[in-house]
Amino acid sequence: MTRASRPEQSQGPRRTAALPGEGVQRIHWIPGTDRLLAVCFCRTEREFEDPVELWDWLLAHPGTDSDAHDGLVLPYPERDSP
Amino acid sequence: MTSFIRNQWYVAAYGSEVGRRLFSRTVCGEPVLLWRTRSGEVTAMSDRCVHRRFPLSQEPSHLDGDQVVCGYHGFTYGADGVCVGVPGQRRVPRTARLATYPVVEQDSFVWVWIGERELADEKLIPRAPWLDRPGWTVVKGMEPLNARYGLLVDNLLDLSHETYLHGGHIGTPEVAETPITTEVDESAAVVRVSRHMDDAACPPFYATSTGIEGRITRWQDIEYHAPCLYLLHSRIAPVGTPPPAEEDGSDPDAFHVEVVYAITPETEGTTHDFWAVARDFAPEDEKVTDFLRESNRTVVLQDVVALDVLEQALQAEQEGYQELSINIDTGGLAARRILERLRREGAPAGEPAVAR
Numbered sequence: 001m002t003r004a005s006r007p008e009q010s011q012g013p014r015r016t017a018a019l020p021g022e023g024v025q026r027i028h029w030i031p032g033t034d035r036l037l038a039v040c041f042c043r044t045e046r047e048f049e050d051p052v053e054l055w056d057w058l059l060a061h062p063g064t065d066s067d068a069h070d071g072l073v074l075p076y077p078e079r080d081s082p
Numbered sequence: 083m084t085s086f087i088r089n090q091w092y093v094a095a096y097g098s099e100v101g102r103r104l105f106s107r108t109v110c111g112e113p114v115l116l117w118r119t120r121s122g123e124v125t126a127m128s129d130r131c132v133h134r135r136f137p138l139s140q141e142p143s144h145l146d147g148d149q150v151v152c153g154y155h156g157f158t159y160g161a162d163g164v165c166v167g168v169p170g171q172r173r174v175p176r177t178a179r180l181a182t183y184p185v186v187e188q189d190s191f192v193w194v195w196i197g198e199r200e201l202a203d204e205k206l207i208p209r210a211p212w213l214d215r216p217g218w219t220v221v222k223g224m225e226p227l228n229a230r231y232g233l234l235v236d237n238l239l240d241l242s243h244e245t246y247l248h249g250g251h252i253g254t255p256e257v258a259e260t261p262i263t264t265e266v267d268e269s270a271a272v273v274r275v276s277r278h279m280d281d282a283a284c285p286p287f288y289a290t291s292t293g294i295e296g297r298i299t300r301w302q303d304i305e306y307h308a309p310c311l312y313l314l315h316s317r318i319a320p321v322g323t324p325p326p327a328e329e330d331g332s333d334p335d336a337f338h339v340e341v342v343y344a345i346t347p348e349t350e351g352t353t354h355d356f357w358a359v360a361r362d363f364a365p366e367d368e369k370v371t372d373f374l375r376e377s378n379r380t381v382v383l384q385d386v387v388a389l390d391v392l393e394q395a396l397q398a399e400q401e402g403y404q405e406l407s408i409n410i411d412t413g414g415l416a417a418r419r420i421l422e423r424l425r426r427e428g429a430p431a432g433e434p435a436v437a438r
């Protein structure tokens with residue numbers, strides 16, 4: 001099991017959306033449109049029309065030839081490492 | 083090979099269900115016997131006698147002090163699961179013991195760990211403190227669901243279905259119309275979905291319980307701790323009510339309802355659907371309590387009926403059937419991905435986890 005510990009949980013009703021923290025990925029449904037804005041925890045953003053494509057992109061980010069995640073703490077272990 | 087995510091805490095029961103009577107509930111395919119010792123501690127052990135597999139929860143099996151006596155041939159077990167007596171002979175076979183499970187009573191729930199014992203860390207249990215906190219009044223229940231637990235996860239993460247499946251109870255048009263924000267914390271296996279309606283009709287569920295007559299600000303903040311606990315922080319206030327204070331979050335003019343679901347797989351195709359509703363207003367008002375209990379149960383049963391039918395329909399489908407996802411499914415898709423990852427991580431090395 002790689003899950004380390006539960007995060008701090010709110011002890012009362014949640015007031016506002018939290019800021020994107022380390023390892024948190026966010027998806028905004030852009031008001032007034034049918035589009036979704038995906039924001040990786042590295043802050044790279046991209047718009048989508050299909051949530052399945054969105055997740056494929058977000059979970060694969062940064063892909064093979066980008067250094068967007070260099071130096072960041074990954075929210076989960078690299079999938080392909082043993 | 084199963085699809086259960088075993089190395090997790092699951093709710094097996096409400097604490098109020100477990101006493102000095104042998105009680106059984108199946109969790110991830112394991113029949114678990116629950117009872118309290120004379121000192122009040124909850125114990126959890128296998129509900130199958132090691133002799134001929136008779137269920138120990140079945141009469142005439144019974145408790146004798148802090149020992150369980152099998153009702154078939156009398157094998158007798160201590161609270162640690164060890165067999166202390168067998169009929170007709172003095173020697174008790176050394177291997178005669180019941181598997182026991184780590185168990186924790188917290189926030190009115192009895193949590194059990196079915197997986198590898200060394201990994202059972204109490205700190206991993208997600209909290210639902212409102213269920214056992216002064217100033218909050220709680221109604222609760224549990225409905226058996228004849229559907230795989232993933233269907234309940236899908237259902238709860240997309241509340242736009244309230245508008246259609248629960249119209250006239252908790253649904254109003256604004257729920258399906260209002261955009262959501264989704265957040266995923268992969269490492270903690272938490273999905274958050276927020277829907278803040280600034281100016282919405284007040285559904286009967288809240289109009290009757292709060293007494294609000296006009297339109298409302300309605301916030302739905304979901305926090306799903308995969309796989310086992312779902313929290314819906316619901317804030318209801320007349321339009322124009324000031325938002326919660328920045329400094330300390332105090333919010334005296336709004337009504338707060340904490341809706342909690344514990345989602346416990348029973349078998350591959352059935353689920354224990356624990357539900358609870360806690361409120362911070364009209365704490366002593368029995369009418370409000372009765373109304374919320376009845377209404378919420380009605381709503382839960384609407385989901386149960388729908389999901390039972392859906393499970394049947396899915397079972398009749400060919401392998402590899404197609405679904406189509408749209409914006410409202412963003413949170414549900416996130417939850418599915420996390421569940422799939424937990425399943426993969428929990429699968430014995432070299433054996434691929436079975437997706438379902």
Ligand code: FES
Nearest residue numbers: 131133134152155
């Ligand atoms: S089955 Fe329990 S004593 Fe025989």
Ligand SMILES: [Fe+2]
Nearest residue numbers: 237248381385
């Ligand atoms: Fe529902």
Ligand SMILES: [Zn+2]
Nearest residue numbers: 040042061062
């Ligand atoms: Zn990224």
